[in-house]
């Protein structure tokens with residue numbers, strides 16, 4: 056992200072992409088940016104017009120103050136939102152990143168890009184939404200380090216977004232503290248192969264790799280129609296099907312025309328009387344965009 060040359064800045068507009076994470080066995084490790092956006096506007100203001108009440112915003116501003124050792128300016132903020140909340144599409148990461156990047160620009164950039172990333176990752180508690188939202192593309196990451204590649208524009212992500220909201224914080228609490236060695240080995244094997252498929256753009260080898268033992272078996276108890284939708288998507292040619300982030304979105308991947316998968320998901324969800332939106336998304340290889348006014 057580059058910040059335009061210094062002038063008198065009244066406010067910032069920050070456009071941040073949605074993200075899909077985990078890809079089955081890559082829990083807290085894989086993420087990709089998608090063509091769906093939140094646009095956050097941050098402006099300096101007077102006390103009477105400040106709009107800092109949301110707990111996530113208060114927490115983010117406090118962290119900015121701690122890291123820069125200077126008081127945050129009074130701000131008002133707003134979000135033009137395309138990304139559904141609490142559906143496993145990284146909405147919270149866009150709020151944190153948008154605010155941090157926006158306030159940083161208003162304050163003459165005391166934090167470098169790496170420090171903004173580090174701060175947002177700490178607030179989120181895991182790196183796999185924040186990194187791709189910031190950098191675009193497909194990301195293989197730990198909190199400290201990341202490898203990134205572009206995603207071919209023929210890849211489609213087909214999101215089935217149910218009406219049910221799932222809080223990431225709560226859905227992490229139901230996960231086990233320990234896993235069996237055999238399960239861990241299988242996860243490592245499949246996740247490593249998914250990473251190779253993305254980095255070599257060998258998407259055709261993805262089928263069969265989206266099997267997870269770490270989080271999906273626990274989280275899918277709350278999504279009883281998972282098996283039927285998975286069967287429909289894979290039967291229509293999807294290369295993979297997985298729980299996006301902590302859910303509730305169920306994600307299919309295709310290389311090339313997604314129409315058959317979309318139709319199969321529509322047909323099966325109608326048959327099961329499950330309400331949900333189907334979003335056909337492209338990869339975003341750019342990441343965060345910031346403009347000032």
Ligand SMILES: Nc1ncnc2c1ncn2[C@@H]1O[C@H](COP(=O)(O)OP(=O)(O)OP(=O)(O)O)[C@@H](O)[C@H]1O
Nearest residue numbers: 134136140141142143144145146147222223300301
């Ligand atoms: N547009 C928005 N306006 C205000 N608050 C938002 C917005 N988007 C997200 N949030 C805040 O983020 C919370 C959702 O964050 P949560 O981490 O649970 O889910 P997510 O980020 O959508 O999904 P995941 O982390 O699994 O990808 C909401 O409950 C709300 O507090």
Ligand SMILES: N[C@@H](CCO)C(=O)O
Nearest residue numbers: 076082083223300301
């Ligand atoms: N890897 C995180 C992503 C949350 O969006 C989780 O599955 O809890």
